[in-house]
């Protein structure tokens with residue numbers, strides 16, 4: 036039931052219009068960070084207030100919302116954001132990627148391929164990919180404006196010099212449509228190939244940093260690399276112990292205090308769907324006994 | 326001490342400056358400065374602090390916009406350039422060596438990354454090649470190869486300054502601006518750095534504009550000398566001529582005070 040103390044989806048219409056203008060600008064200039072006047076939300080910044088504001092500006096009563104955190108629908112963060120919109124917008128919710136019209140995510144892109152008409156909203160902690168080597172914002176803005184992106188490769192160079200390989204495994208920088216270098220938020224680099232040529236609209240909201248950026252459907256997105264150290268979307272070299280999937284991103288789970296561990300899909304909806312379809316993994320029987 | 330031989334000479338100046346003026350309100354930064362710099366030539370700019378030499382260097386290198394005047398580099402009007410083109414020039418054809426190496430280095434990045442940055446900025450995308458070039462340049466500025474992955478914070482002041490020079494020269498610039506490059510270093514370290522600079526300038530045929538208050542530096546490095554006072558050029562000419570037979574009273578004072586030291 037909708038709580039009548041709030042406007043639909045919590046934010047007032049004027050604020051939503053302001054955020055929608057930023058979103059439209061972001062879609063018009065893929066990968067460009069659009070400043071917006073971030074509002075106080077009834078949750079702490081680390082909880083994805085940027086994503087929540089973008090979702091609020093996108094939602095219509097007919098939407099079906101899915102919220103995931105690290106791929107899971109049932110974590111505290113995902114549950115509370117989902118409840119927030121159930122209460123303030125009264126929209127339907129789902130855990131099924133294919134059935135959702137709007138998906139808010141932290142740290143993952145769902146395994147199930149997205150389709151046209153869907154919107155994927157990312158929660159972004161630090162939108163500026165050049166930040167770690169150039170803290171001055173006046174300078175990073177100038178670098179984007181003039182396409183001075185040598186510094187991004189300095190970061191990758193340092194990685195190889197120190198670790199022998201590009202060790203960056205999250206928030207791996209990408210170049211959008213041959214123009215803007217973008218931080219895809221802390222998704223694993225395994226997910227980077229899903230950013231490009233994706234039929235869904237992808238929106239990125241950073242609340243504390245007050246930035247929105249976007250990838251319209253079917254955008255070219257290239258992960259930065261060196262000719263002799265090409266980008267590799269790596270994952271743990273295992274199959275899912277529950278559903279047997281060989282091509283999904285896995286979480287390592289400690290199962291007991293004697294060093295027991297298992298690998299399971301981080302995307303809980305994907306894994307459950309496969310199990311429902313009869314797929315089995317190494318430890319499925321054990322699970323069944325429990 | 327003998328002057329450095331000029332390695333290359335052509336009829337066309339690489340940099341032509343005329344009527345350059347910069348005011349800070351009513352106060353003069355530099356006024357009506359004109360000179361030509363030829364390929365392979367080293368121009369020293371000397372004067373006390375407040376003489377306008379630093380303002381002039383900032384105007385020339387594009388860090389400060391002059392109020393009047395004209396700067397032509399390689400037949401291109403520098404002041405009419407867009408910012409993109411000017412910044413591009415700043416990381417390809419031009420280089421700038423700061424007095425304090427901390428201003429010219431990335432202290433959180435390894436020596437190899439510092440040298441490689443300009444290469445990557447102009448599109449180098451082969452890690453092995455970038456590293457080879459960085460290693461080569463570290464050698465040329467007398468930094469041991471096994472320091473390539475160390476950060477400049479682990480280096481002495483002299484090493485940091487040599488690293489800054491390598492970082493600047495790796496893309497083979499033609500024009501190098503230097504702001505008191507030996508300032509703040511011990512005398513023995515200064516001498517070694519000056520020798521190194523002298524060799525690099527000669528071997529690479531660099532054109533250099535070097536600002537300093539130290540006449541020993543220009544005596545060793547500069548072919549020509551410009552003496553500034555109160556924002557204006559009071560005397561210019563061949564270095565040996567100006568230092569051995571100064572015409573302007575201020576230059577005479579400057580030279581004699583050095584001779585007394």
Ligand SMILES: [Zn+2]
Pocket residue numbers: 275276277278279280283299300305306307309
């Ligand atoms: Zn699974």
